[in-house]
Amino acid sequence: MSQNKVKSYEQRTHLYGRIWNITALALFLAFPFACGLLFRTGIVWPAFVSGFIATAVIFFPVTFIEFFTFVPMLGSAGSYLAFVTGNLTNLKIPCALNAMDKAGVSADSEEGELISTIAIATSSIVTVIIIAVGVFLIAVSGFGNLLASHALAPAFNNIMPALFGALGVVFIAKDWKTAVAPAVVSLLFFIFGGAAARTVGSLFVTISVVIAIAVARILYKKGAYKTN
DSSP states (O other): OOHHHHHHHHHHHHHHHHHHHHHHHHHHHHHHHHHHHHHTOOOOHHHHHHHHHHHHHHHHHHHHHHHHHHHHHHOHHHHHHHHHHOOIIIIIHHHHHHHHHHHTOOTTSHHHHHHHHHHHHHHHHHHHHHHHHHHHHHHHSSHHHHHTSTTTHHHHHTHHHHHHHHHHHHHHHHOHHHHHHHHHHHHHHHHHOTHHHHHSGGGHHHHHHHHHHHHHHHHHHTTOSOOO
């Protein structure tokens, strides 16, 4: 691909990505105001401020950390699309990483950028179709009662561990020496962390990344990685 075409693609990616992200943000913020107008209710500012502070303390740092953690993993176009459509941790990132792994490319390459974007777009379309089918089945049958049954509750409670466990095995097997330290530290934190683990659990993604980089640096200096 020529430099002009690459530059044009990157420029359009950032232009349209910013437009759609700003549009999505505006729609998210417009929803509560639309509800207020529809039901003719005003904002209870003391309750709003207290609720905002309680959520902002957690989600502002998480959002900031996710940006610097996920963008290098997904590429620019994939990141714009993923942040608009949502479900990054439990859907978009596993789909993109698995697709790039199967193709043998990384997100910082032209091929990886395209494959990541296609994987995220495909997962978004499939998600919409599955949700539409599920809503239809719930509306016209007793499918909702089946999903809410106690017999299926353990399965839904373990979707995330099963998903990332399967995905994690692939990447851990590639470089187990680097993966051991962050895995052990994460397990110890979530086993013995108590309330702190539930409160700041999302932040531990970035902490694990820092630990992995530090361990990889130490192992590299000690000659643990063979280079050609």
